[in-house]
Amino acid sequence: MNAKRIFGLMLVLLMLVALGAGCAKKTADSMPAGATKVEISDKDTDWQQPAPAPESRALTDDEIRAQQREQAQRELGNMIFFAFDSSELFPESRDVxxxxxxxxxxxPLFNIVIEGHCDERGTSEYNLALGERRAKAASEFLNQLGIGSERMTIVSYGKERPMVDGHNEAAWSKNRRDEFKIQN
Structure with missing residues (x-):
């Protein structure tokens, strides 16, 4: 009976050793280059190849210029505003x-159009002249800061293109403005 018991224990021990050595784990040495370890279950692992990188291409000169144009327009987008019946620049306008x-x-590749606008008060002729004086005031200030006059075009819309509809000071103050746009 002792022999049977020893034989049974040895059989159980051999089975445990066989189970433990049955599947050898993959080591880092056997991992494909660029692969990452993925857990499939508690006991198994697998190696997964990385997804191919999306093909990148260089931007064309036209695409680069279009991106620069958009960025420049965003930076130039701030308007400046004026007092009633005036083309004098406010200190805040000078900062802008x-x-x-x-x-x-x-x-330096881009030129701008400076658009002068007025509120609805006054005649069309008067407001066209005032809008031109406002655009010219901005142009002259930019010129003093080193921007060549050949890079700037001024235009006056007078009261023809209000930004805000209304017949009160809140609307009028927003319509007395200069806008800046990249020239086509």
């Missing part, structure tokens, strides 16, 4: 124009 001059220096 100084920032615009830096943008124009950064993007």
């Amino acid at each position: 124009l100084t920032s615009k001059a830096e943008t124009l220096k950064k993007y």
